[in-house]
Amino acid sequence: MRAWILPVLFVLCGSGLATGLASGGSPGAAAAVLLGFVLLAGVNSPLVFPRSIGALEAQRRSAADGRPVVYWRPGCAYCIRLRTRLGRRARRAHWVDIWRDPQGAAAVRVANDGNETVPTVVVAGRPHTNPDPAWVREQLSGAV
Known part of the structure; x- marks a missing residue:
């Protein structure tokens, strides 16, 4: 809501x-x-964003297919920027809405010293806060 x-x-x-x-x-x-x-x-x-899934499911899928997990929240200008710059490739990532998923919010706080800073993109278990969209596109191209 x-x-x-x-x-x-x-x-x-x-x-x-x-x-x-x-x-x-x-x-x-x-x-x-x-x-x-x-x-x-x-x-x-x-x-505007691809369908969100839970953090645990996103982590499980990412471990299986190597695709990045993107933690985001509605209204975030940086998330909108990332989403629009990724274009159609955005659907290849696993998106987690931290306002809908408490475990996702907790994962973001762990990665960002207690702050819920988004977008936080996790690639191969390493979090990257507000990464360059071009870099995320490269990660999506290399994923299975």
Whole structure:
């Protein structure tokens, strides 16, 4: 539920601003503002990311296929940057939403001195906090 707070706030704020603009006689500006806020909501929603799995399942799968595990949370600008830069390759990684999985959040805190800093990418058992997306793409290309 917490993952949807930011997208819902974007839609509500955009709706409020658009209503004010439309009632003030600017329907074109109202439509543009509403569209902008809906796009912001979409980019910050969990729907943009591949389906999340639990941390234990991600670790098990990563051990079997060598693919990276990406710990993320909705609304994180750095996670969005990583996701968009990976493009279609993002589906090859194992994604763990730390807001939905307490074990994932714990794994991130262990890797980052008690902080829930995301994205944290684990490759071959080694955590990398906010890595360069090009490096992550290389790791995805080398995985089975």
